[in-house]
Amino acid sequence: MTAQRITAAVAVLAVVGMLRAGWLHFVSEPLHDFRRERIDPRYAAIKALLPRSGEVGYVSDERVATGPFGIDASSAGTRLFEQAQYALAPLVLRYDDDHAPLVVANLADPAKLPEILLQKRLIVIAEAGPGIAVLRPQ
């Protein structure tokens, strides 16, 4: 083993790594992946309707993992919840709390809002976009 051989080996590994990164980011992803939307715009309207801090309830048509059970199967609902939490901070969202004075509805499918209202005995205070609304208990 010499310094020259180690240099050559590292250089080969580096070239392989660079080809992989170049292929992924400048060939494969532009063809098969999409640009994510910014999180905040979806929640801009509802933010104006909510208090600036404190806690509010949160309901959704997608399940959010609150512990180890079923953690893998609930990534869509968890993502929706955490994105709302990120946008609405420092409000603390309480998942599945439908008795809070104010409840945020954040739905993947806006058509399911009437079903959620009926099921959770909530009424709409204001809608703030497709699938997103401020609710309160009946």
Place this chain on the structure above:
Amino acid sequence: MILLALLAIALSGAGLVAAGFPDRAVDRTDRALRISLGAAFGLGSWSAAYAAARMVGVSATVKDLVLAFLGAALLLAARPRLSADPTPRDPAPRWLWSLLAAACALAVAVFFEHDWRFPDGGWDAWMVWNLRARFLVRAPDLRTAFSPNLLFWAHPDYPWLVPGAVAQGFVLAGRETMAVPQMIAGTFGVLAAGVVSLALARLHGPRWGLLGALAILTVPAFPIFVSNQQADVPLSVYLACAASLIALAYARPDRPFRMLLLAGFAAGLGAWTKNEGTLYAACLAAGLLARTRDLRGTLAFVAGAVPAGALVVVFKTAYAPANDLVRFSSGAGLLAHAFDPLRWGELLFQALRRLVFFQTFALWLIAAVLALSVWVRRLPGTPVGTALFLATAAYLPIYLLQPHPLQWLFRTSVDRLILQLWPAAVLATIAALANAVGRPSRGSPRFSQVPGSPGV
């Protein structure tokens, strides 16, 4: 305000480095290394001091004034007369410099491409780190950021070096622009490659420094993780700073305590960056003691970790809710997981599969394992190598016993853990290889490897 913050970062970083090195910088490599270390220490101290100030109710302006004053005092007090020894000469071929330039250009391009594709950063950026920064800026009560009513996904128990820096950046910018976390993430990315590369160059010559930089920059996952604005790359920087300072200290015959103090300080900042940092600090202390039998040196390292370590203790006891791994665990669950042969088999399978996971690491992981098992294992053990081995071994029981589905947790966390350890592992492996192929020409015997010393 911006000028004062920059002064606080620059002076505290420069002061700590001046206090940690017993001699003056001698050449460009030495200066560049100290500037890189100073930038990491300055940013970390600025954020850690912010956390301490928030907890005791001191304003950011007063905090920055105190930090700048302390940094200036350290800088003035530590004015060594002696120059350090010259950097060893083992020149790199020109084509290797060209390859490094291409790797840097590609890493920067990937950073911006990924940033464009994920404008809010990676999942953990908005779910944990930038969420925390928003809480720190927006919430009237500090404790809201660590509310037990937040779902465990927000990890309110995590330390907040990165959110602290981002939150201060938001305040200084006057708005919550994404440019702040992007700039902080980019700075830590540059430091991860810079600290390791310059430490290797300082210890063994420019060739080895370039190889270290290539081994970090061309890991396909590296620029993605930098762009994701998560805390893993900053943690890797502090681990690499600690590892570099230990290596530099034990390459000298005088083994200066002040360098080990500074190494401990870096490890402490790592503990204030992410929970795993506490594990790495403990492993470094254990590796130091095991390989050097130098109790005073180890105690100096531990003493250096005390300031940030105390911050972690205060935060964990007075603010943080229980960690999800603890909250969801039970005695029966731990026993069941420990004696479940399927779980052991699944972990072994997942680990072996990850070694050849080309998408994320190309051929780097398998090459590292080959180098360790064929060449490096024949060499004397070193403090940093032992610490990294201990940290890797510690993840075996953690993965086995934790309460989440094993496959899910492994898939979502192992790349981050590897990236946290990778820069320090590159330092340890390339330094071992450099030692194995023989000593390059040295500038001075004072900087030579001490016979029987543990090296890196």
